[in-house]
Amino acid sequence: MPFWGQCLCAYLAVISVIAIVVTCYDKIVSKHPGVRRIRERTLLLVSALGGSAAMLVTMLLIRHKTRKPKFMVGIPLILFLQAALVGFIAWKTAF
Numbered sequence: 001m002p003f004w005g006q007c008l009c010a011y012l013a014v015i016s017v018i019a020i021v022v023t024c025y026d027k028i029v030s031k032h033p034g035v036r037r038i039r040e041r042t043l044l045l046v047s048a049l050g051g052s053a054a055m056l057v058t059m060l061l062i063r064h065k066t067r068k069p070k071f072m073v074g075i076p077l078i079l080f081l082q083a084a085l086v087g088f089i090a091w092k093t094a095f
Contacts, residue, residue, distance in 0.1 A: 020051075023059060023062070027064040040070065043065070056075045
């Protein structure tokens with residue numbers, strides 16, 4: 001694997017861990033009134049930066065934000081767009 005591929009894999013691993021941590025943290029503090037929560041736009045930003053797959057799986061496993069259409073439509077849409085971008089790049093570099 002080329003160096004840029006290793007860097008990309010490392011980045012995706014780190015952003016996925018961040019996505020899992022912020023989602024779990026937000027779930028935990030949602031049970032405690034008065035504690036500052038993670039903003040929805042921050043959660044969506046982490047998803048858009050590459051943590052969408054990890055965040056979606058985590059949300060479904062811990063049942064957090066699953067009633068909000070913004071997340072149950074938005075994050076799969078972000079994941080689809082990211083996959084389409086990767087496919088497009090792979091297709092363009094193959095030719």
